[in-house]
Amino acid sequence: MADKKENSHEWDQRHYSAHLLNIIFALSSLIFLASMILMFWKDYDREWRTHQRSFRQVELAKTQEALAIEQERLTSASSYTTLSNRVAELEAAQAAQKSELDAMAVDRDKADKKLGVATQDLNFEKAEASAMRYRVEAAHGEHDHKAEALRAAYEKLTLSVSTKSSVVDGLQAELEALTAAMTARTAAVDEARKELGKVTLQRDLLALRLSKLDPSKMDVATRLGDTVRDLPLMDALNPRYNIRDHQIIVEGITEDLIFDRVPRVDRCTVCHLGIDRKGFEDQPNPFKTHPDLDLFLGLSSPHPLKEFGCTSCHGGRGRGTSFTSAAHMPRSPEQAAEWKEEYGWHELHHWDRPMRPAQYTQAGCFECHSGASQTTGADSLNLGLAVVERAGCYGCHEIEKYVGRSRVGPTLQHIASKVTPQWAYHWLNDPKGFRDHTWMPSFFNQTNNSDIKDRTDQEANAMVQYLMRESRAHEAAHESMPTGDAERGRVLTRSLGCQGCHMLDGETYPETLTIQSLRRQQGPGLTGIGSKTTALWVFNWLKDPRAYHPATRMPNLRLSDQEAADTAAYLVSSRKDDFAATPPPAPAAEALDAIALEFMVPGMTRAQATQALATMSLDEKQQYCGSKLIRRYGCFGCHDIPGFEDARPIGTTLNEIADKSISKLDFGLQHDLPHINYAWFEQKLANPRLFDEGMVKEPKDRLRMPNFHLEPAAINAVVTALLGFTKPDDELKKMVPRTPRRIFVEKGEALAGELNCRGCHVLRGDGGAIKDSVAYWLEHIKTNSDASEEDDSGEDDGWGEEEEEIDVAALARAYSPPNLTGEGAKVQPTWLFHFLQAPETIRPWLTLRMPSYGLSDDQLNTLTAFFSYDAEKPFPFVSQTVVDTNSAAYAAGREMFSPSAMSCARCHITGGQTPIGSSEDNWAPDLAKAHARLRGDWILTWLQNPQAIEPGTKMPMYWAPGEQSPVPHLDGDPQRQREAIRDYMFSLGNTQ
Amino acid sequence: METLKHLLNLLSDPRISFPILMILFFFIFPPTAWFEKWNKRLHFDRLWTPVGGLVMHGLMLVALVAATLDPNFRLIVTKPDNVPIVILIFGSVYFLWLSMRQARDNDQRLEAGEKPDEYCDPKRRDILVWPDVLYIELIAMILCMAFIIIWSLYLQAPLEQPANPALAPNPAKAPWYFLALQEMLVYFDPWLAGVVFPTLIIVGLIALPYLDSDRAGSGFYSFSRRKLFISLFCFGWLLLWVYLIIVGTFLRGPNWNFFGPFEVWDAHKVVPMNNVNLSELIWIKLLHRPLPNSILLREAVGILGLLGYLFVLPPLLEKSALKRFAGQMGRMRYGLFMFLSLMGLLLPIKMILRWTLSLKYLVSIPGWFNI
Structure with missing residues (x-):
C-alpha cells in the first residue's frame, strides 16, 4: 500500500x-x-x-421587366421628354454657377456642424440642470443644510443653459439663411425635377424596389450586408429571409x-409569397397569385388577408413552415404520390x-356562411347543399340547417288510390328500373343484401302490403273527367311551365349534374305515368295537388278541366308496362317468421315470440313485419306514412360530421381506402353498403343507407357540404354579422329554394332553368301554332316578316318568366304580397303561368321581406306617389305618353287594351296596373336607363345621357319629364 | 415466411411468452444448485463468453433487421416514441452480458483456486481518478452529447395536436418507463398495480443486497456465490419490469389489446373478456350452488388462501424446505425476504391465473377491496 501511494502521482x-x-x-x-x-x-x-430565395429571383425578374416597360412608356411619352429636357437645360444653366454653389455648400456644412456641436453642448447642460434641480428638491425635502448651496449651483446652471440656448438659436438662424440663399439659386431646377418626378413616380418606385432586390444595384457595403445577414448564425440578427415579416x-x-x-398565426405566406400580389398568376406554386383576389385577400375584398388569414377558410396548420407540417392535403392518391x-x-x-x-x-x-343557401363563388358548396335538399338527406340525418323542413317524398297516406301493390312492390325493389333519374334511392338488390334476395323480396312486399292496408281513403274531387287530347296535353306541358320543375318524357338529362339541371328535377321526371297511375288520378292531382298531399310543393296551375284532362291524357300516354309485369312473391310464413322474430325477441323470450307468432295469420305477420321494417328502413324520413307521422329520423346526425373522429367512421375491411374522413364520405355516397363487404352480419345489422346512385360531380359537391358541417365556432360565425337584411335574405333564399323559384325565374342573378325549354317551345311549338293561326285567320301581325331578323336570345327572353333580380326595388311590398298569394296576369302574351303556391301568411311575408331587404328598399310601408291631375306637368305627361310623342301604348298594354301595331313578342306589361304594382322611384330609374336594370330589355332608352331630351315638354328637363310620365301612368289605373 | 411471422405473433402473446421466459429464466440465472447443474448441462453459461455475447447480439441484430422488413413491425419499432425501447433492449442485454461475463470469469478462477480478477488485473485494481477516470468520463459525456444531438436532429420529437380531454388517443399509453405499471393494471386494481406493487418491487430490488448476509461474494463480480439473490433481482428487473415495458410498448395496441409484432393494429379487433371471480369459480362452477349472501363466506377461500400464502407459507417453509436457508439468514431477514418475494410473485401468479382460469379477482368485495 505504501509504495502504491508513493507512485500514484507518477504518470508512468x-x-x-x-x-x-x-x-x-x-x-x-x-x-x-x-x-x-x-x-x-x-x-x-x-x-x-x-x-x-427563389422568390427574390422571380420578383427581381418581374420588377426588371416592369421597369423596362415603364421606362419604355416614359420614353415614348411626350410629357416625359419635355420635362426631362427642361431639367437637363436648367441643370446645364446651373452648372455655370457650380463653383459659387460649391462654396456656399461648404459654408452651409460648416454652419451645420457648428450648430450640431452647440446643440449637443446645450443638451448636456440641460441634463445637468435637471439633475441639479432634483438634488435641490431632495435636499429641501430632507431639510438638508446644503439645500441653499445647491440652489445657487442650480441657478448658475440655468443661466448657462439659457446662454447656450441663445447661441444655438443664433447658429440656427445662420444656417437657415445660408440654406435659403442656396435654395433660391437652385429653385428652378428643383421645381422642374419635382414636376418630372410626378411623371416618373411609377418608374422611381420600381427602381427603388429593384435597388433593394438587385445585388448588382447595391454599393459594396450594402451588398456585403445583404450577403452576410443571411449566413448561418448571422441570420439570428436581422435576416432578409425570415418568417416574422411574412406571417x-x-x-x-x-x-x-x-x-x-x-x-391565430398563419405562416402560409412565408412561402406563398405572391399570394396577395397581382402579377404572379403565371408562377408555379408556392408563388402563384390567389385565383380570386377580388373576393379574397385583397384589402377591398370582403375577406382581407389581415382579417381572415388563410387557415380560417382552408384549414391546415397555420404555424407550420414546411410543406408537411402545414398539413397540406392532396386532392387524389395520384397527387399524394407526386x-x-x-x-x-x-x-x-x-x-x-x-x-x-x-x-x-x-x-x-x-x-361562416352556414345561414345562406347560396354563397357567391361557392358553386360546389351550393350544389352540394342543393343535392342534400333534393335528396332529402335531412329526412334521416339531423342537419341543423334543415330542421323543420317538410318531407321530400310524396305522401303515402292514400297510396292505394294512386298505385297498385304490384307496381309499388317493383318500385320499392328497383326505383331506377322505372325511372333512371329518380331521387327515390335503392334499398334492395344492393351489394350487401343481394345475397338474401328471397328475404328482401318478402320485406319489400310486407312494407307494400302494410302501406296498402293502412292507406286512407281519398275522396277525389272529380269522379270523372272530360276526354283529353294527348297532343294538346303535350303542347300544354311545354307551354305552361311544367319544365321549370319537371323533366318531361323524352328529355335528356345533362351528363353532369349542375345546380341548374337540379332545379329541373324539383319534381319527379314525368315518364311512365300511365303504368303507374290512372288518368283520373293525374287529372285530380293537377286540378288541386294539395287536396291529395297538403304539404306538397307542387303548386296549383289553375288549369281548366279541359286543360287538366289534356295534360293528364298526355302524361299517362307515357307507359312502361314491362316494369311491374310480374306479381310480387306470395308471403312466405318461414321468412316472415324469421323477420318477425328479429323484432320480437329483444322484448320477449324466443319461446314467447314463437308462441305469439303461432297465433298470427299470414296477413298479420306481414302487417307486423311491414310496420317494423318501415321503421327500420326509415321510410317516414321522406314520406308521410300512416302510423309514422311523428317517428324520429333513423340516421346519425350530420351536425359537426366534419369534426367526427376518424375512428368513429367504420371503414370495415376497406383497407385500401385512405383513412381520411372525406375519402370515407365519398365512398359512403358512391356505395353506402360497401363497408359491409366481408363483414359477418345478420340481415338486421347490415347497413341501411340506401343508394342514391349519385354521379361523381354530385358526390364531390355533397362531400364539400359535409365537410362544411363543422362544430360552430362563435368567432367565425361573428364574421358574418346578423343584420336584419342578412336574416331576411337568408330566410327568403331558403324558401325560394324550397319553392324552386329559380326553376323559372332568374333571382339575384341566378336561375331560369326553364330557359332552354322556352327556346325549344319557341322553335317547335309557338312557330307551329302561329303558323296554324295564320292559316286560319290569314291575318298578318308582322311576325312573319320580322322572323328573319329576330334575335333568338331576345325572343327567348320575351317569352321567359320575368327576371326577378332587383324585384324588391321594382314592386311595392303590398302588391307583391297579394300577387304571391293570388297571382294575376301581368304579361298576357306569356303562355307560362305563375302558379298558385297556397303560401301561408308567414311564407308570404318572408318572401315579400326578402325581396325588399335584398334590394335594400324600405319594408313594409312605402309612401304612395300623389298625382295632381290638374297640374301642367300631368298634362305634359299625358302628351308625352300619347302616340304623337313617345307612344308608350305601342308596346305596353294599357288597361287591358293590347298594343296595336306591334307583335306579341314586343308587348310589355299593363301600365294601368303600375300604380298599385311599381315603386315610383323605380320607374324613374327604369325610364332613365332600362338596360342598367335589365340588360337586353326591349324598352328603349329615351333619355340617353348627354343628349337632348327627345320631347320638348317641361323645358326639356329629363327628370321632370320622367316624373310627369310616371304621374300620368299612375293616374291610369286610378281613373279606370 | 408468413408462417414464421404467424408463429412469432402467437409466441409473443404474454400468455405463452411469459411462462416460457419464466421457466427459461431460472435455467439461465439459476437460483439454486439444481438449476445450476442444468444450466451447465444445457450450456447456458456459454452465453456469457465473448463468443456467446457476439452470437447473442448478432442474432438480435439480424432478427431486428429481418423483422423490420415487415411493414407492421417497422411501423411500431420506428415510431420515435419506441426507438428508445429498442435501445433499451440492446442496452440491457449488453450490460447484463458484460457483468455476467466478469462474474463467470471470476467463478472459474475461484473454482480453480485463484483469486478473482479484481485482485489480479492492475487495471481493475487501481485506476487514477485524475486524469484517467475523469478523462474517460469526459470523453463519454462528449460522445453522449453528440449522440443525443444527432438523434434529436434525425428523429424529431413526436409532437401531436393540442390535447383534447374529449378525445383520448387509442391506445392511451403511459410514458415508456411506466408501461410495466400500466401492464399490471390489467391484472390488479389501480391501488395495487399503481401503488403497492411498484413500491414493493422497487423496495424489494433495493433490499435484496442487504438481505444477503453471506459475505463470501462481496467485493467482486460473482454469480455462483450469490446466485439466489442475483437470480431474484434479475427476475424482478428483467421479467417484471423490462419485459412488461417491452410488451406495453410493442405488443399492446388499440383498446390495450394484445397484437403480435407483425400484426396490424386494428382498432376493431375483438377479444373475449369473460373473467370471473374466484368465488364464482368455487361456488358456481365447482359446487354448483348460488353465491352465498354473506360476503365473508363467499370470499372465504380467497381470503384464507391469501392469508395462508402470505403468513402461513413462510413459517411452513422455514420448518421444511428452507430450513437451512432460514437458519443462515435469521428470522427477521427471512421474514422480510419471504414477504417481499411472495408479494413479488403474486404478480406472475395472478397473470397466470388470469390466462388459465380467466380469473378476475381472488378476493372481490366491490367498493372496498379487490385483489
Whole structure:
C-alpha cells in the first residue's frame, strides 16, 4: 500500500495510455463539433428559406421587366421628354454657377456642424440642470443644510443653459439663411425635377424596389450586408429571409387549443409569397397569385388577408413552415404520390383540422356562411347543399340547417288510390328500373343484401302490403273527367311551365349534374305515368295537388278541366308496362317468421315470440313485419306514412360530421381506402353498403343507407357540404354579422329554394332553368301554332316578316318568366304580397303561368321581406306617389305618353287594351296596373336607363345621357319629364 | 415466411411468452444448485463468453433487421416514441452480458483456486481518478452529447395536436418507463398495480443486497456465490419490469389489446373478456350452488388462501424446505425476504391465473377491496 501511494502521482504508473486517450478525446471533440455544425445547418436549411430565395429571383425578374416597360412608356411619352429636357437645360444653366454653389455648400456644412456641436453642448447642460434641480428638491425635502448651496449651483446652471440656448438659436438662424440663399439659386431646377418626378413616380418606385432586390444595384457595403445577414448564425440578427415579416397574426380570430385560445398565426405566406400580389398568376406554386383576389385577400375584398388569414377558410396548420407540417392535403392518391416524391410529404396525422384538399376548399365558406343557401363563388358548396335538399338527406340525418323542413317524398297516406301493390312492390325493389333519374334511392338488390334476395323480396312486399292496408281513403274531387287530347296535353306541358320543375318524357338529362339541371328535377321526371297511375288520378292531382298531399310543393296551375284532362291524357300516354309485369312473391310464413322474430325477441323470450307468432295469420305477420321494417328502413324520413307521422329520423346526425373522429367512421375491411374522413364520405355516397363487404352480419345489422346512385360531380359537391358541417365556432360565425337584411335574405333564399323559384325565374342573378325549354317551345311549338293561326285567320301581325331578323336570345327572353333580380326595388311590398298569394296576369302574351303556391301568411311575408331587404328598399310601408291631375306637368305627361310623342301604348298594354301595331313578342306589361304594382322611384330609374336594370330589355332608352331630351315638354328637363310620365301612368289605373 | 411471422405473433402473446421466459429464466440465472447443474448441462453459461455475447447480439441484430422488413413491425419499432425501447433492449442485454461475463470469469478462477480478477488485473485494481477516470468520463459525456444531438436532429420529437380531454388517443399509453405499471393494471386494481406493487418491487430490488448476509461474494463480480439473490433481482428487473415495458410498448395496441409484432393494429379487433371471480369459480362452477349472501363466506377461500400464502407459507417453509436457508439468514431477514418475494410473485401468479382460469379477482368485495 505504501509504495502504491508513493507512485500514484507518477504518470508512468497509469494503466491507460495518455496519448491514446488524447487521440480519442480529440476525435470525440471533432464528432461533437460536427454534430453542433449539423444542428445549426439543420436549423438553417429550411424549405421556406429556399422559397424566399427563389422568390427574390422571380420578383427581381418581374420588377426588371416592369421597369423596362415603364421606362419604355416614359420614353415614348411626350410629357416625359419635355420635362426631362427642361431639367437637363436648367441643370446645364446651373452648372455655370457650380463653383459659387460649391462654396456656399461648404459654408452651409460648416454652419451645420457648428450648430450640431452647440446643440449637443446645450443638451448636456440641460441634463445637468435637471439633475441639479432634483438634488435641490431632495435636499429641501430632507431639510438638508446644503439645500441653499445647491440652489445657487442650480441657478448658475440655468443661466448657462439659457446662454447656450441663445447661441444655438443664433447658429440656427445662420444656417437657415445660408440654406435659403442656396435654395433660391437652385429653385428652378428643383421645381422642374419635382414636376418630372410626378411623371416618373411609377418608374422611381420600381427602381427603388429593384435597388433593394438587385445585388448588382447595391454599393459594396450594402451588398456585403445583404450577403452576410443571411449566413448561418448571422441570420439570428436581422435576416432578409425570415418568417416574422411574412406571417399573419390574424385579427380577431383565435385558435382553439381546448384549454385556451391563442392568436391565430398563419405562416402560409412565408412561402406563398405572391399570394396577395397581382402579377404572379403565371408562377408555379408556392408563388402563384390567389385565383380570386377580388373576393379574397385583397384589402377591398370582403375577406382581407389581415382579417381572415388563410387557415380560417382552408384549414391546415397555420404555424407550420414546411410543406408537411402545414398539413397540406392532396386532392387524389395520384397527387399524394407526386407530393411524396417531390416534397417528401406525409399526412400529418396529429392535426385535427388538416387543410381541405383543393376540390373541397369551398366547405370552408360554410363555416361562416352556414345561414345562406347560396354563397357567391361557392358553386360546389351550393350544389352540394342543393343535392342534400333534393335528396332529402335531412329526412334521416339531423342537419341543423334543415330542421323543420317538410318531407321530400310524396305522401303515402292514400297510396292505394294512386298505385297498385304490384307496381309499388317493383318500385320499392328497383326505383331506377322505372325511372333512371329518380331521387327515390335503392334499398334492395344492393351489394350487401343481394345475397338474401328471397328475404328482401318478402320485406319489400310486407312494407307494400302494410302501406296498402293502412292507406286512407281519398275522396277525389272529380269522379270523372272530360276526354283529353294527348297532343294538346303535350303542347300544354311545354307551354305552361311544367319544365321549370319537371323533366318531361323524352328529355335528356345533362351528363353532369349542375345546380341548374337540379332545379329541373324539383319534381319527379314525368315518364311512365300511365303504368303507374290512372288518368283520373293525374287529372285530380293537377286540378288541386294539395287536396291529395297538403304539404306538397307542387303548386296549383289553375288549369281548366279541359286543360287538366289534356295534360293528364298526355302524361299517362307515357307507359312502361314491362316494369311491374310480374306479381310480387306470395308471403312466405318461414321468412316472415324469421323477420318477425328479429323484432320480437329483444322484448320477449324466443319461446314467447314463437308462441305469439303461432297465433298470427299470414296477413298479420306481414302487417307486423311491414310496420317494423318501415321503421327500420326509415321510410317516414321522406314520406308521410300512416302510423309514422311523428317517428324520429333513423340516421346519425350530420351536425359537426366534419369534426367526427376518424375512428368513429367504420371503414370495415376497406383497407385500401385512405383513412381520411372525406375519402370515407365519398365512398359512403358512391356505395353506402360497401363497408359491409366481408363483414359477418345478420340481415338486421347490415347497413341501411340506401343508394342514391349519385354521379361523381354530385358526390364531390355533397362531400364539400359535409365537410362544411363543422362544430360552430362563435368567432367565425361573428364574421358574418346578423343584420336584419342578412336574416331576411337568408330566410327568403331558403324558401325560394324550397319553392324552386329559380326553376323559372332568374333571382339575384341566378336561375331560369326553364330557359332552354322556352327556346325549344319557341322553335317547335309557338312557330307551329302561329303558323296554324295564320292559316286560319290569314291575318298578318308582322311576325312573319320580322322572323328573319329576330334575335333568338331576345325572343327567348320575351317569352321567359320575368327576371326577378332587383324585384324588391321594382314592386311595392303590398302588391307583391297579394300577387304571391293570388297571382294575376301581368304579361298576357306569356303562355307560362305563375302558379298558385297556397303560401301561408308567414311564407308570404318572408318572401315579400326578402325581396325588399335584398334590394335594400324600405319594408313594409312605402309612401304612395300623389298625382295632381290638374297640374301642367300631368298634362305634359299625358302628351308625352300619347302616340304623337313617345307612344308608350305601342308596346305596353294599357288597361287591358293590347298594343296595336306591334307583335306579341314586343308587348310589355299593363301600365294601368303600375300604380298599385311599381315603386315610383323605380320607374324613374327604369325610364332613365332600362338596360342598367335589365340588360337586353326591349324598352328603349329615351333619355340617353348627354343628349337632348327627345320631347320638348317641361323645358326639356329629363327628370321632370320622367316624373310627369310616371304621374300620368299612375293616374291610369286610378281613373279606370 | 408468413408462417414464421404467424408463429412469432402467437409466441409473443404474454400468455405463452411469459411462462416460457419464466421457466427459461431460472435455467439461465439459476437460483439454486439444481438449476445450476442444468444450466451447465444445457450450456447456458456459454452465453456469457465473448463468443456467446457476439452470437447473442448478432442474432438480435439480424432478427431486428429481418423483422423490420415487415411493414407492421417497422411501423411500431420506428415510431420515435419506441426507438428508445429498442435501445433499451440492446442496452440491457449488453450490460447484463458484460457483468455476467466478469462474474463467470471470476467463478472459474475461484473454482480453480485463484483469486478473482479484481485482485489480479492492475487495471481493475487501481485506476487514477485524475486524469484517467475523469478523462474517460469526459470523453463519454462528449460522445453522449453528440449522440443525443444527432438523434434529436434525425428523429424529431413526436409532437401531436393540442390535447383534447374529449378525445383520448387509442391506445392511451403511459410514458415508456411506466408501461410495466400500466401492464399490471390489467391484472390488479389501480391501488395495487399503481401503488403497492411498484413500491414493493422497487423496495424489494433495493433490499435484496442487504438481505444477503453471506459475505463470501462481496467485493467482486460473482454469480455462483450469490446466485439466489442475483437470480431474484434479475427476475424482478428483467421479467417484471423490462419485459412488461417491452410488451406495453410493442405488443399492446388499440383498446390495450394484445397484437403480435407483425400484426396490424386494428382498432376493431375483438377479444373475449369473460373473467370471473374466484368465488364464482368455487361456488358456481365447482359446487354448483348460488353465491352465498354473506360476503365473508363467499370470499372465504380467497381470503384464507391469501392469508395462508402470505403468513402461513413462510413459517411452513422455514420448518421444511428452507430450513437451512432460514437458519443462515435469521428470522427477521427471512421474514422480510419471504414477504417481499411472495408479494413479488403474486404478480406472475395472478397473470397466470388470469390466462388459465380467466380469473378476475381472488378476493372481490366491490367498493372496498379487490385483489
